[in-house]
Amino acid sequence: MKITGVESFVLRIPTPKPISLEFPEHRLVVASIQTDEGLSGLGYSLAFGGGGAEAIQVYLETRLTPLLLGEDPLFVERLWERMFRFDRGIKRQGVAAYALSALDIGLWDIVGKAAGLPLYKLWGAGSDRIPAYGSGGWPRYTLADLIGEAERYASMGCRYYKLKIHDPDPRVNRQRVEAVREALGEGVRLMVDANQKLDVVGAIRQARLLEDLDLVWYEEPVLADDIAACAEVARSIRIPVATGENNYTRFEFRELIERRAARYLMPDVCRANGFSETLRIGRLAAAHQVAVSPHVVHELSLHVAGALANGFLVEFIDWTPPDLFVEMPRCEDGHFRIPDRPGHGMALAPGAERKYRVR
Numbered sequence: 249m250k251i252t253g254v255e256s257f258v259l260r261i262p263t264p265k266p267i268s269l270e271f272p273e274h275r276l277v278v279a280s281i282q283t284d285e286g287l288s289g290l291g292y293s294l295a296f297g298g299g300g301a302e303a304i305q306v307y308l309e310t311r312l313t314p315l316l317l318g319e320d321p322l323f324v325e326r327l328w329e330r331m332f333r334f335d336r337g338i339k340r341q342g343v344a345a346y347a348l349s350a351l352d353i354g355l356w357d358i359v360g361k362a363a364g365l366p367l368y369k370l371w372g373a374g375s376d377r378i379p380a381y382g383s384g385g386w387p388r389y390t391l392a393d394l395i396g397e398a399e400r401y402a403s404m405g406c407r408y409y410k411l412k413i414h415d416p417d418p419r420v421n422r423q424r425v426e427a428v429r430e431a432l433g434e435g436v437r438l439m440v441d442a443n444q445k446l447d448v449v450g451a452i453r454q455a456r457l458l459e460d461l462d463l464v465w466y467e468e469p470v471l472a473d474d475i476a477a478c479a480e481v482a483r484s485i486r487i488p489v490a491t492g493e494n495n496y497t498r499f500e501f502r503e504l505i506e507r508r509a510a511r512y513l514m515p516d517v518c519r520a521n522g523f524s525e526t527l528r529i530g531r532l533a534a535a536h537q538v539a540v541s542p543h544v545v546h547e548l549s550l551h552v553a554g555a556l557a558n559g560f561l562v563e564f565i566d567w568t569p570p571d572l573f574v575e576m577p578r579c580e581d582g583h584f585r586i587p588d589r590p591g592h593g594m595a596l597a598p599g600a601e602r603k604y605r606v607r
């Protein structure tokens with residue numbers, strides 16, 4: 249089999265309320281990989297909030313696509329290495345990793361379709377049903393928005409909900425966590441996310457104010473670049489730390505693990521160089537008693553969680569309009585059944601490209 253073409257484009261997709269209060273849109277950088285045997289693969293990377301999508305698409309098209317043309321798509325490892333090691337002078341991660349991720353996801357989609365298997369089974373399935381946590385709670389939400397969103401996820405059976413702790417006053421963050429806890433009761437456990445906004449002292453001070461609330465985890469307390477700082481926070485507080493959505497390679501994750509910087513790692517398949525590297529990260533974590541809870545894009549991440557014995561919750565942000573994909577996995581009783589269609593099982597709905605494509 250040979251790759252005959254890669255078509256790439258950007259989709260701009262408006263978000264529903266209350267998510268739109270914080271992020272009016274997200275963008276997908278889509279890569280459709282064609283082969284001479286009629287099989288095609290769909291890859292995409294989610295540019296959360298839309299930022300950088302155009303740069304990712306240009307990098308994907310001008311630098312990475314030429315490396316794939318004429319190659320056998322079943323040699324994913326070889327092609328991954330070729331893409332990863334290309335352009336070492338100008339790229340490190342970021343934009344280039346989002347682009348590589350989309351192509352790696354598309355290559356695996358072809359492998360799954362060629363094998364006639366969903367990816368999680370191709371990789372040796374551990375589970376076909378994955379628990380999810382509802383995620384959101386952004387700072388622009390009023391208390392009513394926040395509680396409304398949390399209750400909506402709880403009504404879908406989610407036993408976990410995550411909210412942001414972005415207020416400069418740590419007491420305000422505590423009040424918001426308490427308000428959600430009171431509204432949801434004992435049946436739902438909470439996690440909080442600082443999104444890299446704190447320094448070590450601030451993160452420890454905030455955590456002390458939250459330690460009695462039985463939180464599942466305390467996410468991204470400090471800049472993702474500063475793994476030493478994350479480790480210092482993890483050593484100093486009594487809530488397990490989660491991080492990794494802004495780390496990109498097994499080498500960065502190895503350092504997070506060796507420094508004991510987190511109990512939960514959250515690689516993002518659209519950032520961390522695709523399914524290939526995310527699986528390597530997951531297996532590395534398994535050797536260290538660390539759980540993996542993949543970041544966003546649950547419709548893709550489900551396959552990773554289903555293939556790993558140390559896979560934990562997937563992050564469920566219910567934002568996609570019904571006319572974007574042919575069939576989004578549905579949340580039932582707080583769980584997703586992994587699609588049993590060959591490959592990752594996701595396809596753009598007819599008309600989605602016409603409706604959402606950025607011209």
Ligand SMILES: [Mg+2]
Nearest residue numbers: 441467468493
């Ligand atoms: Mg986060």
